[in-house]
Amino acid sequence: MKNISQEDYISIIYKHRDGGGVIKSNTIAERMNISNAAVTDMVRKLSRDGLINYTRYKGVSLTGSGETKAINLIRRHRILESFLYKIVKMPWEKVHEEVENLEHGASDDLVNRLEVMLEYPEYDPHGDPIPDKKGKMPKARSAVRLDLLPTEKSAIVVRVNDYDHEFLRYVASVGITMSSEVKVKSQLNFDKSIVLTVDGNDINMSQKMASNIFVQEKKNRIK
Amino acid sequence: MKNISQEDYISIIYKHRDGGGVIKSNTIAERMNISNAAVTDMVRKLSRDGLINYTRYKGVSLTGSGETKAINLIRRHRILESFLYKIVKMPWEKVHEEVENLEHGASDDLVNRLEVMLEYPEYDPHGDPIPDKKGKMPKARSAVRLDLLPTEKSAIVVRVNDYDHEFLRYVASVGITMSSEVKVKSQLNFDKSIVLTVDGNDINMSQKMASNIFVQEKKNRIK
DNA sequence: GATATAATTTAAGCACACTTAAATTTATAA
DNA sequence: TTATAAATTTAAGTGTGCTTAAATTATATC
Ligand SMILES: [Mn+2]
Ligand SMILES: [Mn+2]
Ligand SMILES: [Mn+2]
Ligand SMILES: [Mn+2]
Secondary structure, eight states: OOOHHHHHHHHHHHHHOOTTSOBOHHHHHHHHTOOHHHHHHHHHHHHHTTSEEEOTTSOEEEOHHHHHHHHHHHHHHHHHHHHHHHTSOOOTTTHHHHHHHHGGGOOHHHHHHHHHHTTSOSBOTTSOBOOOTTSOOOOOOOOEEGGGSOTTOEEEEEEEOOSOHHHHHHHHHTTOOTTOEEEEEEEOTTTOOEEEEETTEEEEEOHHHHTTEEEEEOOOOOO | OOOHHHHHHHHHHHHHOOTTSOBOHHHHHHHHTOOHHHHHHHHHHHHHTTSEEEOTTSOEEEOHHHHHHHHHHHHHHHHHHHHHHHTSOOOTTTHHHHHHHHGGGOOHHHHHHHHHHTTSOSBOTTSOBOOOTTSOOOOOOOOEEGGGSOTTOEEEEEEEOOSOHHHHHHHHHTTOOTTOEEEEEEEOTTTOOEEEEETTEEEEEOHHHHTTEEEEEOOOOOO
């Protein structure tokens, strides 16, 4: 009747699988904050239910029906986030956490109605693409990891990983959000951390944090 | 972490307890469509957790903290219903079923925001009172069960029990909704069913069905 | 007040989703 | 190639929330 846990696993697998579509047991456990033994257990059930391919000691990958299910949950998630942000006006850094609990209970019918109200949005409040009713994703916008942005180049924030609530809250607290203009002033060799300018303020940020923020370089007009 | 089942039990107890605040095990089982044994099991857990008073073979009743929890869930439920109906424009007969799955995942913060958007509604789409942030219920409107309405008196529908999805769908399909004007033309002694007029159409309705619809008599102006 | 019927609990068992600790397999490095 | 370390699975156990069947307690009827 309710497969909340299965949905969470499937979507974690979708989001964190590597280029070959494979994810390690370990990664799932880390991302879900549970033991490896628990993952082994669930992975067998998901395999039994035809949602993933699994052979012992190898990683797992989604089957066709598993991927369909994953994309459907991601669609629900991102449309709900967009709705809470755009229409309910919930703060940017709060919508992900709220939707994490809401997504499993929303019907396709509701999600479709919200999509219409939002006039078929292509990206969610974190810049992630929203799959359409058929599961088709809009093309991901080209972007550069903030920790790889050359110094002294102005750039616009176009996507932020919504993997961690604490990270989102911190990012928002230093004034970074979608479409913020940022410029890397320097990169410290000591710990790879960077100093960047946002809204005229200088802030220091760890390499790990910066690697979860994606920007588009601003083409500076030559005058 | 997630006490979805407990929430459902508590709210069923709140809604179906008798005048003395007591509900029988049987009633819970019926309303939830589960076995009596399952109820006994859960009732012990709820008692252990201090949410209900329970002694074997007697019915159960809510404790203070149980009632607080119940009212909080009912508030979430009714505000979400109002929101889906008034703002998302979801059909009247669908909102209850949708919210049944949504209510457990909505935070108080979200519900409070929706309440503001709705400008502090007092009644939900089925005419049920919405508790405020402190748990205070607006006064229930006086109303008469439709099966007890005298014949030939015009009346306005002010509340419909939302206990059963099928019932709601049927009620909507015959054209009855909030503020509908209805008039009982006759009551059949054979099976206590009634014939009533809605929107100029005559329909027959069982006594059981009519007893779940509540109306306010229209004061007919004497001219 | 004994007895039949109805309501409720107990007993035994199952699937799910987790845990810790021990065993096993795979990867890496001497 | 073999020892060692890391990843993964297995084993054993727990709490939740359900099931059916049997036993018990309460209630209604004669
Ligand atoms: Mn998110
Ligand atoms: Mn997002
Ligand atoms: Mn309802
Ligand atoms: Mn309602």
